[in-house]
Amino acid sequence: xxxxxxxxxxxxxxxxxxxxxxxxxxxxxPEGGDGADQVLDxxxxxxxxxxxxxxxxxxxxxxxxxxxxxxLAGKRFTVFYQxxxxxxxxxxxxxxxxxxxxDHAYVFAQSHATAWASAAFAATIHGARSDFYYAxxxxxxxxPDWRTADDATLAGYGHDFRDTxxxxxxDFYAMNEAFSDxxxxxxxxxxxxxxxxxxxxxxxxxxSLKGIFFLTEAAATTANWTSPAxxxxxxxxxxxxxxxxxxxxxxxxxCAHSTAFLASHYFNFREWLNDSGVAAKVSIANTKxxxxxxxxxxxxxxxxxxxxxxVDTLARFQRAMSRAAMVTRDTPGGFNRxxxxxxxxxxxxxxxxxxxxxxxxxHYGDPLGGTAAELPCVADYAxxxxxx
Numbered sequence: 001x002x003x004x005x006x007x008x009x010x011x012x013x014x015x016x017x018x019x020x021x022x023x024x025x026x027x028x029x030p031e032g033g034d035g036a037d038q039v040l041d042x043x044x045x046x047x048x049x050x051x052x053x054x055x056x057x058x059x060x061x062x063x064x065x066x067x068x069x070x071x072l073a074g075k076r077f078t079v080f081y082q083x084x085x086x087x088x089x090x091x092x093x094x095x096x097x098x099x100x101x102x103d104h105a106y107v108f109a110q111s112h113a114t115a116w117a118s119a120a121f122a123a124t125i126h127g128a129r130s131d132f133y134y135a136x137x138x139x140x141x142x143x144p145d146w147r148t149a150d151d152a153t154l155a156g157y158g159h160d161f162r163d164t165x166x167x168x169x170x171d172f173y174a175m176n177e178a179f180s181d182x183x184x185x186x187x188x189x190x191x192x193x194x195x196x197x198x199x200x201x202x203x204x205x206x207x208s209l210k211g212i213f214f215l216t217e218a219a220a221t222t223a224n225w226t227s228p229a230x231x232x233x234x235x236x237x238x239x240x241x242x243x244x245x246x247x248x249x250x251x252x253x254x255c256a257h258s259t260a261f262l263a264s265h266y267f268n269f270r271e272w273l274n275d276s277g278v279a280a281k282v283s284i285a286n287t288k289x290x291x292x293x294x295x296x297x298x299x300x301x302x303x304x305x306x307x308x309x310x311v312d313t314l315a316r317f318q319r320a321m322s323r324a325a326m327v328t329r330d331t332p333g334g335f336n337r338x339x340x341x342x343x344x345x346x347x348x349x350x351x352x353x354x355x356x357x358x359x360x361x362x363h364y365g366d367p368l369g370g371t372a373a374e375l376p377c378v379a380d381y382a383x384x385x386x387x388x
Contacts, residue, residue: 051186052227058193059231063238066202068210070133070171072241072288076364077105079212079244079290081137081174081341085124090353092128099361104131107242109174109212111137116161122169135172135212136165138199140179146191154191158198166203172241173199173209180218183225193235200239211240214292220245222272230278237280241288244339245269248294250305251312251320255387262324263331266291270333290337293324295356297349304342309349318355319387322378325359326385338363 078098091097091106098106108125112118117136125134138161140146146154165173175196182188202208213236218224236243247266254262274285296306297317307317328334340356342348362378377385 051190054190055186055193055229055231058190059234061197063197063235064201064208066200066206066208068208069166071210072105072107075103075105076101076336077107077242077290078337078360079107079109079242079292079339080343081109081176081214081244081292081339082111082344082347083108083342084344084346085121086345087343087350087353088124088128088132090350091357092132093357096354097129097357099364100129100131101364104364105133106131107133107135107172107212109135109137109172109176109214111139111176115164117165117168117170119168126169133171134169135174136168136170137174137176138195139176140195146195147188149191151194154194155198158195159201162199162201162209163203165209166207170209172212174212175199175214175240177214177216177246178219180216180224182215182219183221183229184227186227186229189229189232193232196235196239212242212244213240214244214246217246217248220247220269222269225272228276228278230276230280233273233278233284234280237283237288242290242337243284243288244290244292246292246341248292248296248303248305248341249324250294250301251307251317251387253305254320254324259323259327259330262327266328267331267333274333285333288337289333290339291328291334292339292341293321293328295321295340295343295352296347297352298347302347304347306348314349314351316387318352319384321352321355322359322385323387325363326377329363335363 094100098104106129110118110121112121116138122134125132138158143149143157146157149157161173175192178192179188182192196211196213200208200211245266257265270285270289273281273289276282294304294306296302296304297309297312297314298307299309301308307314307320309317312320325338328338338360343353343356358378362375376382
C-alpha cells in the first residue's frame with residue numbers, strides 16, 4: 001500500500017514535472033507474485049455456519065434493475081489497470097494501436113491517489129478513442145472497517161463512490177480487490193456482496209455503473225475455495241461485467257514453466273467456475289473471466305513482478321509477454337479477453353506498449369498488415385513466443 005513517491009522512487013518528482021507520472025499511482029502491492037498457485041493455510045480460518053447462512057440471505061436480496069451507463073456484454077474486451085495519460089496515444093493510434101471493431105472494448109481501471117474519481121482523467125480517456133472506457137477503482141484497502149461495517153455504513157460508501165464516479169464521467173467502477181481470504185471467509189464475502197449491491201445501485205435518476213471485479217491471485221486459486229459460494233458468484237454476475245484474475249509474474253516465472261503448466265495456472269479457476277454447472281458461474285467463466293498479466297518493465301524487483309531491466313533485456317521481456325499471451329489465447333476461455341497492468345509510464349518502459357498493441361491485435365485475430373488469421377505467434381514467428 002505504498003504511495004506515489006514510494007512507488008515511483010527517487011525520480012518521482014522529476015517524472016511528475018515532466019508529465020510522466022501525471023496520474024499518480026496509489027494502489028496496494030499486488031499479492032501473489034511468483035509462487036505457483038497461491039494455496040494458503042486454511043486451518044486458522046474456519047468457515048462459520050452463521051456466515052454461510054448470512055451469505056445465502058444476502059444473496060436472496062435482489063439487485064435493483066437499472067440502466068447502466070456502459071456494458072461489456074457481447075464484446076471482446078481488454079482491461080488495463082493503472083495507466084498514465086502520456087501513453088494513451090500509443091494505444092489509440094488507428095494504425096498501430098489497439099484493434100478497433102464494433103465488438104471490442106478497452107477498460108482503463110484506475111486507482112487515484114487523492115480522489116475517488118477524476119473528471120479530467122475521464123475526459124482524457126474518452127478523448128483518446130470512442131472505445132476507451134474509464135473505471136475508477138473502489139480500493140477496498142482504503143476502507144479499513146469494511147469487514148465489520150454495518151449496512152448503513154457500507155451503503156454510504158457504495159452510494160457516495162457511485163455518485164462521485166458518475167459525476168466524473170465514469171463508465172464502470174472497479175472493485176479493487178477481493179482479498180486472499182475470500183474463498184474461505186464467508187463473512188468477508190457477505191460484506192463484498194453488499195458493497196457490490198450498493199455500488200451498483202442506480203442513482204436517483206436511474207443511472208448505474210457495472211463493475212470490473214479484481215481478484216488477487218490467491219483469491220483466484222481454486223484450492224482456496226472451501227465452499228461453492230453460489231450466492232456470492234450470483235451477485236458478482238449480476239453486478240459486474242468483468243472478473244479479472246491477477247497474475248503478476250516475472251519473466252523468469254513465465255520462462256521456467258511449460259505452456260501446459262501456465263495454462264492450468266491461469267485458467268484452473270475459470271474451469272472451476274465453468275464446471276460447476278451453476279448458471280451465474282458458467283456465465284462468468286465464458287463471458288467475463290480474464291487473466292491479467294504483468295506489463296511492468298523497469299529496474300529492480302517489484303510486487304508487480306514483470307521484467308527487471310537490470311537482468312532482462314526488453315526483447316526477452318517482450319517474448320515472455322508474448323508467451324503468456326499465447327497461452328491465454330490458446331486456452332478455452334481466453335481467446336476473447338486478455339488484460340495487462342501496470343501501463344503507467346512510472347512503472348513500465350515505453351517499449352512495452354507497442355508490444356501490447358501487437359499482442360492484442362494477434363489475440364483478437366487482427367494481425368497488422370493482413371487479414372485475420374490463426375498465427376502461431378506474433379508476426380507469424382513461433383520464436384517470438386519463446387524465451388531464448
